[in-house]
Amino acid sequence: MKSQRLINHFETYLSFEAHEKELIESRIVGQNVKRKTHILQAGEVCQYYTFVLSGCLRLYITDQAGKEHNILFAAENEWISDITSFHSMLPSQSNIQALEPSEILQIAQQDLYFLYLNVLKLDRVFKVIAEEKYVELQNRVFATISATGHQRYLTFLKQYPHLANRLPNTQIASYLGITPEFLSMIRKEITRGKGKI
Amino acid sequence: MKSQRLINHFETYLSFEAHEKELIESRIVGQNVKRKTHILQAGEVCQYYTFVLSGCLRLYITDQAGKEHNILFAAENEWISDITSFHSMLPSQSNIQALEPSEILQIAQQDLYFLYLNVLKLDRVFKVIAEEKYVELQNRVFATISATGHQRYLTFLKQYPHLANRLPNTQIASYLGITPEFLSMIRKEITRGKGKI
DNA sequence: TCTTTTTCTTAAAGTAGTTTAAGAGTAATC
């Protein structure tokens, strides 16, 4: 089954007994989502931890002016969820939307809590995952407060080449914190500069 | 002893048996650091998870141009460490420095790993701590890509009033990703605007 | 208390990034 992919992912951190895997598998549900579908909208409670098998989703927040800002992309073998809402069961501030037709696996809040109680190793796995994601965000904060849009775009291209070729520039600009128009100028500068150096 | 403060902190997440507390306590070491002292410098390995009892420290990264950028402040009852270096045992990219004379508690890498093995609940505690810190950073990323320096400063004042009154504006500016000169202009605008509204 | 160091402010000139608008190019959907 598809859920084997998620078990494999867990086993990159720690190995599990057969009965533990069965228990985990029993709590995983799969879903296919079309492009542009929202699996979470601001105001709703985030019920699921979502793992991406194929495709790509984004987590974004709409500001007071109505503009959308991409906080996170999740492609193959990555997690996406509004952690605050998921744990507090309070309405989410953020939205999760498929940017491509995507296959996802989900674990519902009560099921994950059940698993935490019955498969203790999962605490360790999710601790490591949370720390990995924390480090990723810390690098992004550093880039955002220290580098220009131009430099951040170059960093993005190096760090996420698989995304750079898949996502529309409007989505990348929103992630970088610049306008699509300015990204277009940056791209022009880069291609104009090619051949030099 | 001072380490009781850290045990209390852990018990805000989960309660522990007496023997577990003893085990944890035996692996905690205390230290007083003077203002400006570095407890971690870029190039060294981050050996400790550091918990602040009093005072305030900052984690910062120096960019290629030699400018320092504040990634994180940690005051009373907060954690500070370079997680990447701590877990990988590779040289750190970042620096940790006391901004005030501070009392800290530390757990060395090998001791924390020992504790993870012998007090399983700690995995859960540090999972929750990592998730909390992740959410904090996510909010900061949102602020940085969506709001102006002016708006970010106002948010900082509301969110960290205890820090705003303690830290020099140069440090706050570095955290917000603006120059101290521009922060000074923002502050002038704010005081000039007071009385209105 | 005195001295040194750091921090804060002001302002002018420059750069990075936004806004608006409009046309061309691509990709999605029926």
Added chain:
DNA sequence: GATTACTCTTAAACTACTTTAAGAAAAAGA
């Protein structure tokens, strides 16, 4: 395969923020 919807580019005018420099104020250290 046609049509509709989105995406990309360009440019001019504007705003947010930086740089440089220099003097005043405040805090740290001895």
